[in-house]
Amino acid sequence: MAFSAIDRTAKQIVLTVQEYSLFSGRALLNLFRPPIYWTDFLIQSDVIGFGSVPIVILSGFFTGGVLALQSSATLSAFGAAAVTGQFVSITMIRELGAVLTGIMVSGRNASSIASELGSMVVTEQIDAMRALGVDPLRKLVTPRIFASIVMLLLLTIVADAFGIAGGAAVTVFLNHQNGTQYFHQAYEHLRYPDIVQGLVKPLFFGYILGSIGCFYGMRTTGGTEGVGRSTIQAVVISSVLIIFVDFLITHALLSIFAG
């Protein structure tokens, strides 16, 4: 009994992974085949990108501040409080800027994408679109995934900048250290590999949050209750995947740049 349940669950997981791979792969390939719905891409960029700016600024700023508070306390013990700027900037740019933005934007947009598309599925709007001769994958999914990728890259840069600014605010106003020294340290020790790491990750995270949101939205069943279920699955799975993929990318990029 237990074995058959495990067997069924395992098959279900494999089937879901297969369906997701085909779905997201087809959606991505649509970028290279007309018709491409550029207007929908711009609308989604506004919703996903501009709409997420406040939460990205706030989370970036306060994360940078917390990093400065925590690191300066520890670094002071070794007489190295002066390198707080270096610590904050490298941590934000290499890691936290991309991951935090990915998770924050995923919470906001993977959920909204899944619920919007899920509602369209249960009210037969997706079927209506197909019946009208329009491919929902091209019209709804591809623009959302593409907009998520592009916008997450830009939002990560915003988060990095405000994280460093938050660290500077704490360093100057709470720790009463020199601001020029903070920014000098933050800039001086940055290397291109750090920036590459920080800008490659959001491309993957944007793809994950856009495609997972669309995938769970488009396979919604079970009416309004199903929409809620899809929304939860989209947020949970995209957040976990972002952290998991972050680990893989970090490992791969460190190996590349170490070599």
Added chain:
Amino acid sequence: MTHAASVAPHVPASASEARPVVSFNGVSVAFDGPPVLKEVSFSVAPGETRVLLGPAGVGKSVLLKTIVGLIRPQNGRVELLGNDITHMPEENLFPLRARTGFVFQEGALFDSLTVRDNVAYQLIQERVPDDDIDARVMEALKFVGLEQTFNLYSSALSGGMRRRVAIARALIHQPELILYDSPTGGLDPVTSNTIIELIVKQRDVHATPSMLVTHRLQDAFALCDHRFDPEQGCMVPLPKGQINPNTTFLMLEDGGLIFDGSLEELVHSENHFVREFLE
């Protein structure tokens, strides 16, 4: 039959002999559980209106969606507008579907768009100039008597108005086949009558072949014993004893097709389920 044929001048006499617009041959559809459709075979001839009867949950909507490939069959063969769509890739189906009109059960209008953009959805995708779109949308809305809703959002419309806008959306592209999925379900009798009048109008003015799903017998019978009078601009009853010869019936029971024939054959059917349904 020959007597009644005189009331449907738009339909060629050889309609039933021409290549069918829709053809089902032993079609079965199943999801996770038992089959929803079992070995269903029928066809829709050019100019023909087929009324699909049956109680709720027997697979009427599934059958309608299978016609345009929104649901794929496990067995059998489906032909739409002369093309075998049974295993046709989704991408090839889109241009074929664009030649048909589908009125969904609750209208399935796009909530975030205005009535104008809903009705013009296909035209907008085809990048038709705005002036042409406005003119054609207005014409379609006039057909359903809703030109005043042009700039409204679909969420501001009543249930009956949503169905009429959905009909306008289905008709704007001059489809070669129209599918109506319970267009009067859940509506009051007056609004239902308005919807049926539109369907009769489309049938008699444009002779577009169609398939209508319903479980309301009064709607089905109204289609048979009424015609659209262009002079009066409304639906009028046919003379006593006459029926529209191009309106025929199908009935589903538990996923299987148990009846395929004319109104006369339907009312005289010996089938126990048909008799029970009619009574």
